[in-house]
Amino acid sequence: MQESTQSQATEGNPQGFGYCSWHQRFAGDVRLIDVIEQGSGSGAVQYACGPCRKTHRLVPYADR
Template sequence: MNENSHLPPSEDNLRALGRIGLVYCTWHQGYTTTGKLVQAVDRTSGSGGVLFACLSCRRDHHLTPVSGDAS
């Protein structure tokens, strides 16, 4: 197994991954098809960014998607 398979993707690859339905779950540090945006970091206070969590991590860590969707 590739030891880099759990590293977050480069910013250049984020768009391509989103197009095929994959996002990087910040909590379990792997790719998922059930990921939802749970936090957006304001760019004015630093480098900014977004955090995604898969369904099981949202349940385990009581995270609510930004859209308000409870799934």
């Protein structure tokens, strides 16, 4: 039986590797913080890593 070498994210609490909008570098454990919708044109999304979420007291979008 094969075992996964990747850690499993808890259901409803997705985590991943990506770009942190606060310290402006790639990091692990990024979570979606905000979705910025614009009336015309494309919108934007902001992600934050664990340390930035703690420092700036950011609440992930899914946890609101």
